[in-house]
Amino acid sequence: MVLYTTLSSQFKQYLLSLNKVAAKRLIQDEFTGDNAFQLIQQIMMPALENIGKEWEVGSIALSQEYMASNICEEIVNSILPPESPKRRDMPVLGVATLGDQHMLGKQIVASCLKASGFSIFDYGAIPVDELATNVVKDAIEVLLVSTLMLNFAYEVKSLRNCFNETGISTNIIVGGAPFLFDDELWKQVGADAMALDATEALSKVYELTGVVE
Amino acid sequence: MSDEMTSMERVLAALSFKEPDRVPLFHMLTIYGAKESHVSIKEYFSKPELVANAQLSMQQKYKHDCLYPFYYAALELEAWGSESIYFDNAPPNSGRPIIDDFGDVLSLEAPDVLESSGMGMVLETTRILKEHAGEDIPIVGVVMSPFSLPVMQMGFGEYLDLIYGEPDIFSELMKVNKKFSVQWANLQVQAGATVICYFDPVSSSTIIPPELYRKTGFKVAQKTISEIKAPVATHMASGRCLPIIDDIAETGSAVVCTSVLEDLAEVKSACAGKMSVLGNLNGIEMIRWTQQDAESKVKDAIEKAAKGGGYIMSDNHGEIPYQVSEDVLLSISNSVRKFGKYL
Numbered sequence: 001m002v003l004y005t006t007l008s009s010q011f012k013q014y015l016l017s018l019n020k021v022a023a024k025r026l027i028q029d030e031f032t033g034d035n036a037f038q039l040i041q042q043i044m045m046p047a048l049e050n051i052g053k054e055w056e057v058g059s060i061a062l063s064q065e066y067m068a069s070n071i072c073e074e075i076v077n078s079i080l081p082p083e084s085p086k087r088r089d090m091p092v093l094g095v096a097t098l099g100d101q102h103m104l105g106k107q108i109v110a111s112c113l114k115a116s117g118f119s120i121f122d123y124g125a126i127p128v129d130e131l132a133t134n135v136v137k138d139a140i141e142v143l144l145v146s147t148l149m150l151n152f153a154y155e156v157k158s159l160r161n162c163f164n165e166t167g168i169s170t171n172i173i174v175g176g177a178p179f180l181f182d183d184e185l186w187k188q189v190g191a192d193a194m195a196l197d198a199t200e201a202l203s204k205v206y207e208l209t210g211v212v213e
Numbered sequence: 214m215s216d217e218m219t220s221m222e223r224v225l226a227a228l229s230f231k232e233p234d235r236v237p238l239f240h241m242l243t244i245y246g247a248k249e250s251h252v253s254i255k256e257y258f259s260k261p262e263l264v265a266n267a268q269l270s271m272q273q274k275y276k277h278d279c280l281y282p283f284y285y286a287a288l289e290l291e292a293w294g295s296e297s298i299y300f301d302n303a304p305p306n307s308g309r310p311i312i313d314d315f316g317d318v319l320s321l322e323a324p325d326v327l328e329s330s331g332m333g334m335v336l337e338t339t340r341i342l343k344e345h346a347g348e349d350i351p352i353v354g355v356v357m358s359p360f361s362l363p364v365m366q367m368g369f370g371e372y373l374d375l376i377y378g379e380p381d382i383f384s385e386l387m388k389v390n391k392k393f394s395v396q397w398a399n400l401q402v403q404a405g406a407t408v409i410c411y412f413d414p415v416s417s418s419t420i421i422p423p424e425l426y427r428k429t430g431f432k433v434a435q436k437t438i439s440e441i442k443a444p445v446a447t448h449m450a451s452g453r454c455l456p457i458i459d460d461i462a463e464t465g466s467a468v469v470c471t472s473v474l475e476d477l478a479e480v481k482s483a484c485a486g487k488m489s490v491l492g493n494l495n496g497i498e499m500i501r502w503t504q505q506d507a508e509s510k511v512k513d514a515i516e517k518a519a520k521g522g523g524y525i526m527s528d529n530h531g532e533i534p535y536q537v538s539e540d541v542l543l544s545i546s547n548s549v550r551k552f553g554k555y556l
């Protein structure tokens with residue numbers, strides 16, 4: 001465990017210096033064939049979450065977080081292929097932007113979740129009605145919504161109303177620029193939770209579903 | 214001193230680090246004019262006179278110190294062949310990117326601004342405003358920086374991949390974009406803009422680290438700003454600027470806009486004598502402010518930044534959201550007049 005803490009900070013440094021080769025080698029060296037989740041949870045996610053925390057306080061830039069989450073997603077795919085049956089025991093997650101064409105937030109959230117071993121449904125920018133139909137069809141337990149424009153942040157309210165009217169109990173976690181500038185907005189639009197940073201999405205999912213990490 | 218300077222005198226005094234009669238205020242109103250004119254946002258931005266009239270009547274109503282002929286960021290992309298997406302209560306967004314493949318950059322040419330009907334309308338609005346305002350009220354023109362424009366040209370993730378992975382193609386793109394931005398800025402100056410707001414949020418430390426900025430956005434800004442024939446304000450659209458404040462001063466900017474995520478007093482002191490500070494009211498939170506909130510936020514900003522001039526109050530993004538109430542805008546104006554007087 002102590003060893004993993006050291007490795008995690010080493011891994012973080014590789015991510016920040018965009019040294020993909022070294023980051024990948026570090027994980028490959030520890031990989032025994034059946035410890036993928038352990039490596040994800042004890043080396044990779046702590047590094048990513050750390051980067052996310054530093055972004056929140058302004059000491060790291062978004063571009064670094066974007067590159068880091070991309071690298072992690074790629075490494076995880078090499079030790080835990082997307083079709084791995086192990087990915088199926090986890091809560092079913094979806095990501096969406098409710099029509100907002102700004103995709104970067106969603107892309108980072110999706111990378112972070114994939115890097116934590118989740119399979120996710122990516123609904124892109126489809127509008128609320130169509131999204132609700134898909135959420136039912138795919139039995140989504142938690143929907144993560146990312147919006148950059150305020151008008152699409154308000155669409156979460158329509159989504160929540162639509163869920164209420166049709167008896168859908170899926171949880172909604174929101175994030176994106178408008179929510180960073182008004183810390184009341186997530187409640188106002190009827191979300192179940194918000195996170196300041198994409199790397200926090202995971203712990204919010206665990207909190208809402210009661211699943212232990 | 215009494216409140217009898219013209220807006221231009223007030224702003225110029227502040228920019229030369231002197232204390233005018235009171236703190237200057239910029240309400241950066243864009244789509245808000247459509248609400249003022251009771252028309253849809255799409256119709257509003259199709260008639261340059263409508264925009265000019267709304268700017269003038271809003272300036273009378275809120276008694277703030279600028280006119281703002283800026284329409285919306287995606288308008289620049291229209292000149293490159295992209296179509297904007299309109300909404301009922303929000304600024305238009307850029308549609309499909311015009312660069313699908315990094316290779317496309319090598320054959321990319323800057324469009325001639327004079328051939329773009331949308332940008333022609335902004336120039337027309339600027340001319341009308343100049344006719345009315347003369348030398349009394351500053352007219353704030355806007356350009357997207359050559360460094361921030363690519364987010365709309367190719368998508369954000371793709372652009373970050375380009376910056377990190379393809380430095381040669383990146384610098385080709387900067388050359389093309391610089392030509393476009395400079396022409397656009399100078400045409401606005403010719404039409405009557407007093408100052409050019411250089412929107413460059415990709416340079417902000419929220420988006421890229423300072424070391425990368427110094428190698429990229431900074432150099433682009435330095436070259437571009439040196440060719441703009443008016444004072445320039447660098448605007449980070451509510452992204453952070455403190456870690457790169459000295460560099461921004463070296464780009465030739467006279468003003469920098471700071472984010473509500475940063476401490477205004479700290480930014481003001483970091484800028485001392487080098488640049489004036491614009492900002493940093495939270496436009497998004499403003500939607501649910503009461504009039505008392507407005508008053509206390511204004512007071513707070515004045516306490517932190519007004520002393521010695523070099524400060525203009527505004528929202529931190531360069532655009533007041535459609536949903537903000539008129540009462541709050543009026544409260545901000547009244548509070549600046551009440552608490553922003555210099556003795």
Ligand code: B12
Pocket residue numbers: 052055062065102104105106108109144145146147148149150151173174175176177178180181194195196197198199200201243284285286287303304305306307308357361362364365369412413414415417419420449450451452453496497529530532534
């Ligand atoms: C850079 C920038 C620009 C650039 C690039 C924009 C782009 N992406 O296309 C340029 C100059 C082009 C620009 C233009 C405009 N912009 Co702008 N811009 C910004 C800025 C500084 C950063 C935006 C960004 O893309 N960040 C990257 C994304 C990924 O960050 P993020 O959404 O915050 O995501 C992070 C977290 O929030 C979290 N997260 C995101 N989603 C989710 C989801 C979940 C579930 C979780 C848990 C977490 C999470 O994770 C990410 C990091 O880990 C912001 C202000 C700011 N300080 O954030 C304004 C901002 C986004 N812009 C804004 C606006 C309005 C515009 C314009 C419409 C202005 C205009 N009138 O034209 C145009 C639209 C351009 C277009 N595309 O058509 C507003 C939007 C809110 C509003 N008022 O509606 C903002 C918020 C400014 C403000 N304070 O009001 N802009």
